[in-house]
Amino acid sequence: MRDWNETFRSLNVGLPDDVERLKAAGYCEEAIQRIDEYLAEDWTKTQNSPAVQKEPKPANPTPKGVNALRDALLVQKEILRRLPEEYCWTEDAAIARMQELVRDFTPGEFRDLVHHGQIDWRFVEGKKQYLDRFDQTLIATHADLAARLLDPPAAANAARARRRAEHEKMAREGKSAARITLKTSIRMSDEVFGKALAKAKQEGRDAVHVRVWLPLPAACPSQSEIKLEAFTQPPAHIAAEDAAQRTAYWEADLTENRTFGAQYSYTSTAYYADPMKLIPSPEQPDFDTQEEAPHIVFTPYLRALAAQLTEGVNSPAEKAKRIYDYITLNVRYHYQPAYFVQDCLPDNCARNRRGDCGIMALTFITLCRLVGIPAQWQSGLSVSPAGVGNHDWAMFYIAPQGWMYADCSFGASMARSGDEELRNHYFGNLDTGRMAANRAFEAPFDPPMYGFRKDPYDNQTGEIEVDGVGLYGEQLQPTKDVLDYEML
Numbered sequence: 070m071r072d073w074n075e076t077f078r079s080l081n082v083g084l085p086d087d088v089e090r091l092k093a094a095g096y097c098e099e100a101i102q103r104i105d106e107y108l109a110e111d112w113t114k115t116q117n118s119p120a121v122q123k124e125p126k127p128a129n130p131t132p133k134g135v136n137a138l139r140d141a142l143l144v145q146k147e148i149l150r151r152l153p154e155e156y157c158w159t160e161d162a163a164i165a166r167m168q169e170l171v172r173d174f175t176p177g178e179f180r181d182l183v184h185h186g187q188i189d190w191r192f193v194e195g196k197k198q199y200l201d202r203f204d205q206t207l208i209a210t211h212a213d214l215a216a217r218l219l220d221p222p223a224a225a226n227a228a229r230a231r232r233r234a235e236h237e238k239m240a241r242e243g244k245s246a247a248r249i250t251l252k253t254s255i256r257m258s259d260e261v262f263g264k265a266l267a268k269a270k271q272e273g274r275d276a277v278h279v280r281v282w283l284p285l286p287a288a289c290p291s292q293s294e295i296k297l298e299a300f301t302q303p304p305a306h307i308a309a310e311d312a313a314q315r316t317a318y319w320e321a322d323l324t325e326n327r328t329f330g331a332q333y334s335y336t337s338t339a340y341y342a343d344p345m346k347l348i349p350s351p352e353q354p355d356f357d358t359q360e361e362a363p364h365i366v367f368t369p370y371l372r373a374l375a376a377q378l379t380e381g382v383n384s385p386a387e388k389a390k391r392i393y394d395y396i397t398l399n400v401r402y403h404y405q406p407a408y409f410v411q412d413c414l415p416d417n418c419a420r421n422r423r424g425d426c427g428i429m430a431l432t433f434i435t436l437c438r439l440v441g442i443p444a445q446w447q448s449g450l451s452v453s454p455a456g457v458g459n460h461d462w463a464m465f466y467i468a469p470q471g472w473m474y475a476d477c478s479f480g481a482s483m484a485r486s487g488d489e490e491l492r493n494h495y496f497g498n499l500d501t502g503r504m505a506a507n508r509a510f511e512a513p514f515d516p517p518m519y520g521f522r523k524d525p526y527d528n529q530t531g532e533i534e535v536d537g538v539g540l541y542g543e544q545l546q547p548t549k550d551v552l553d554y555e556m557l
Contacts, residue, residue, distance in 0.1 A: 070519050071519065072513065072517050072518070072519050073143070073519060073520060073521050074511075074513070074518065074521060074522055074525040075140075076140040076141075076143050076144045077144055077363055077511065077525050077526075078140075078362050078363060078511075079137040079138070079140035079141045079144065079362075079363075080141060080144050080145075080362070080363035080412065081141075081362055081363045081366060081412070081413065082135075082137045082138050082140070082141040083138075083141065084141065084142070084145055085103075085107065087103055088100050088103050088104055088107075088142075088145070091103060092145070092149065093192070094192050094195055095152075095191060095192030095193040095194055095195055095196070095198075096194060096195060097149040097150070097152055097153060097193070097194070098194075100145075100149050101146055101149050101150065104142050104145065104146045104149075105146075107142055108139065108142055108143070108146075147409075147521050148409065148410045151407065151409060151410050151541065151542075152191070152193070152406075152410050153193050153194075153198075154201070154542055155200065155201055155406035155407060155410055156189075156190065156191050156193050156198040156199060156200055156201070156406070157198065157199075157201050158198060158199040158200070158201065158203065159196070159198060159199075160179070160197065160199070163179065163188075163199045163203060163204075164176050164179045166204050167179060167204060167207070169219075170204060170208065170218060170219060170220075171208075171214050171217045171218060171219065172217040172218075172219055173217065174214075174217070182207065183199075186421065186423065187206075187207065187210075187211070187401075188200070188203045188206075188207070189203060189206075189403065189404075189405075189406070189423075200404065200405075200406055201406075202404040203404070205404050206402075206403050206404040209402065209404075210401060210402050210403070210485070228453055228455070229483075229486065229488065229491070231453070232491060232494075232500055233488075233490075233491060235339070235500050235501065236490070236491060236494045236498070236500075239339060239340070239341035239498060240341055242341075243340065243341050244338055244339060244340045244341060245338070245339045245500070245501055245556070246336055246337065246338040246339070246501060246556075246557040247336070247337050247501035247502075247554060247555060247556050247557060248294075248334065248335075248336050248337075248553070248554075248555045248557055249334065249335060249336075249337055249452055249501075249504070249551070249553065249554050249555075250298075250332070250333070250334040250551075250552040250553040250554075251332070251333060251334075251450070251452065251457065251504060251549065251550065251551060251552065252330065252331070252332045252548075252549075252550045252552055253283060253284070253330060253331055253530075253531075253547070253548065253549045253550070254283070254301065254328050254329060254330030254331070254547065254548045255281065255283055255328070255329055255330070255530060255531035255532075255533060255545060255546070255547045255548075256326060256327065256328040256329065256533075256545075256546050257279075257326065257533050257535065257540055257544055257545060257546070258543065258544055258545070258546055259326055261535070261540060261544045262277065262323070262325075262326040265277045265535050265536060266323075266324070268536075269536070275322075275324060276322035276323055276324050277322070277323045277324075277535060277536060278320075278321075278322050278323075278535070278536050278537075279319075279320070279321055279322075279323055279533060279534065279535050280318070280319070280320050280518065280533070280534040281318065281319040281320075281321075281329045281531065281532070281533050281534075282316040282317070282318055282514050282518060282528065282531055282532045282533075283316055283317045283329060283330070283331055283531040284314075284315065284316055284449060284450075284504075284506035284507070284528050284529060284530070284531060285297065285307070285308070285315045285316060285317055285331065285333060285506060286315070286333060286335045286449070286504050286505065286506060287310060287311060287312060287315040287505055287506055287507070287508065288310035288311050289311075289447075289505055289508060290338075290340070290472070291337060291338055291339065291340070291499065291503065291505060292335050292336070292337060292338075292503075292504075292505055293335070293336050293338065294334075294335060294336040295310065295333065295334075295335040296333060296334045296335070297317075297331065297333050298332045298333055298334060299331070299332040300317065300330065300331050300332075301327075301328055301329055301330040301331075302319065302327075302329070304317040304318055304319050305318055305319055305320050306318040306515070306516060308514070308515040309515070312515055313507065313508055313509035313512035313513075314506065314507045314508075314509065314512045314513075314514060314528050315506050315507070316506075316514055316515070316528065316531075317329075317331055318514070318515075318516060329531075330548075332552070334553070335504070336557070337452075337501040337502070337503055337504075338501070339498060339499050339500050339501045339503075340498075341497075341498060342470060342473045342474075342497040342498060343497060344386040344389065344390065344467060344470070344473055344496065344497045345386055345387075345390060347386050347467060347470050349384060349385050349386060349467055349468065349469075350468040350469050352468070353385055353441065353442075353467065353468055354443055354466065354468060355441065355443070356443050356466075357438070357443035357444060357445055357466065358438045358441055358442070358443055358444075359438065360438070361510065361511065363412075363413065364413055364414045364415060364431055364435075364510070364511075364526070365415070365431065365434060365435050365438065365510065366413060366415075366416075366435070367435070367438075367439055368413060368416045370416055370419060370420060371415060371416055371419055371435060371436065371439060372439060374395075374419050374436065375392075375436045375439040375440050378391045378392055378395055378436070379391055379392075379440050385440075385441070385442050385467050386467055388437075388440050388442060389437055389442055389465050389467070389475070389496075390496060392433055392436045392437060392440075393433060393475055393477060393480065393496045395436075396418075396429050396432055396433055396477045396480075396481070397429075397477055397480035397481045397483075397484050397492055397495075398481075398484055399422050400418060400422050400423060400424055400429055400432070400477070400481060401422060401423045401481075402423075402424075402425065402478065402481055402482065402485075403423035403424060403425060404425060405424065405425045405427075405428060407523065407524065407541070407542075408427065408524055408525075408526055408527065409521075409522075409523065409524060409525060409541070414427075414428045414431050414432070415428070415431045415432040415434075415435040415436070418431070418432040419432055419436075425478065426460055426461045426462065426476075426477075426478035426479075427448065427461035427527060429477035429478050429481065430446065430448075430461045430462050430463040430475075430476075430477060430478070431446070431463075431510065432477070433463045433465075433475050433477050434446060434463050434465075434510075437463075437465050442465055442466070442467070443465065443466035444463060444464065444465045444466070445463070445464040445465075445466075445472075445508060445509070446461070446463065446464075446507065446508065446509055446510040447461070447462055447463065447464055447474075447505050447507065447508055448460065448461035448462065448505070448506065448507045448527050448528075448529060449503065449504040449505045449506035449507060449529060450503070450504040450506075450529065450549065451502055451503065452502045452503060452504055452551060452554065453502050453551070453554065454551065454554040455551075456551060457504075457549045457550065457551050458549075459529040459530065460478070460503070460529075461478075461527065461529075462474060462475065462476040462477075462478070462479075462499065462503075463475045463476070463477065473497045473498075474495075474497065474498055474499045475495065475496055475497070476495040476499055477495070479491075479495045480492045480493075480495040480496065483495065501556070502554075506528065506529070507527060507528055507529075510526050510527065511525065511526045514528070514532075518532055518534055518539065519534070519537065520534045520537050520538050520539035521538075521539045521541075522539050522541075523539060523540065523541030523542070523545065530545070530547035530549070531545075531547055533545060
């Protein structure tokens with residue numbers, strides 16, 4: 070059975086001109102129809118003229134197109150299906166939403182924010198529509214809007230004070246550690262299950278066949294003493310501790326909807342490193358410096374940016390720091406549409422200077438690899454005594470120190486708050502508030518998922534496949550809870 074997520078490796082092949090123009094204008098349904106017409110053609114047929122076709126057919130006929138373009142068309146068809154759900158607000162509805170949240174918010178204020186690139190939009194069926202979480206981005210990144218909230222949240226917890234205390238401990242003692250217990254789960258919505266069961270009965274089946282993957286903590290230098298304490302039901306398979314994307318896997322025929330969950334504990338250790346005090350070895354390794362399509366690619370823009378940032382610099386630590394500074398001081402935090410529907414993430418981030426934690430991490434990784442510094446992906450959850458959320462960060466390698474961390478998102482947050490010491494902390498270091506489940510971008514599951522994933526690159530909350538079709542968006546209902554967080 071084919072893994073449809075593998076087709077994303079051909080995403081950068083591009084689109085025929087007519088489909089590209091339809092997509093840019095947001096005519097998604099018409100673009101899908103045109104893609105179907107392309108896919109219906111016999112691509113193995115020769116392209117000879119009528120006169121030439123009278124001659125004997127050549128032994129190796131020239132195809133109409135390469136298989137990679139067919140894969141790109143299949144991916145883009147699914148992207149076009151999902152795009153309208155990502156950009157769901159009209160201008161009038163978006164302004165009304167902000168007026169529900171922010172005192173004295175005006176249409177002129179909204180349009181000014183759009184003009185200055187603070188609100189993400191694209192055409193949907195020829196009309197401007199705005200990103201589903203545009204309001205969250207504005208509140209999170211504009212202190213003036215947050216100060217005018219009609220219903221302000223409770224006072225912020227002492228997250229930054231806790232991170233500062235941990236930074237000081239790491240600098241003084243060389244490390245900090247915590248014992249963390251989490252409980253996570255995923256289920257499909259009752260509406261989706263009801264429709265799937267009705268369809269199954271129409272086809273003469275009594276149950277819905279589901280396959281489920283839920284992230285688990287992976288063994289790595291920062292995580293140890295991992296204990297899988299409980300599951301809602303025994304998994305059919307648990308991936309190896311060092312799997313590239315570690316999961317618990319279930320497969321079942323359901324006559325009623327069900328939650329699939331796990332409870333686990335682990336020790337998180339944050340080791341201190343100061344890359345700028347490191348004396349690099351004369352010889353540096355070249356592993357993890359290659360491109361990995363469709364996102365870790367060396368575009369002309371990224372090549373030019375990497376060369377400009379590191380001009381005249383020989384030290385790999387200084388090169389990495391210049392890249393980190395560029396991202397944390399220039400890229401605005403911005404909630405993103407699903408990575409599924411986006412093209413080259415690092416190139417877009419570098420051009421537009423906006424992104425979320427994963428896009429900042431990928432941009433750092435790509436620029437590091439461009440200048441010969443090994444760099445890897447790591448992701449999972451950000452954890453604190455007050456709660457848990459999805460998070461991505463990066464790793465980079467400089468001999469003789471080895472692997473170190475760069476959390477560009479946290480660094481950019483510290484820059485926004487004016488805390489230069491903590492901004493520098495996240496170049497080389499993390500904190501204990503992590504659950505690392507993934508050490509590679511776009512890695513397959515064990516066992517593989519064959520239908521399109523909601524996120525073909527990362528896995529923070531889990532995936533469900535129903536009768537061979539992957540679910541996404543509001544079709545899925547994940548939960549994440551912190552049961553215990555004890556500093557050691």
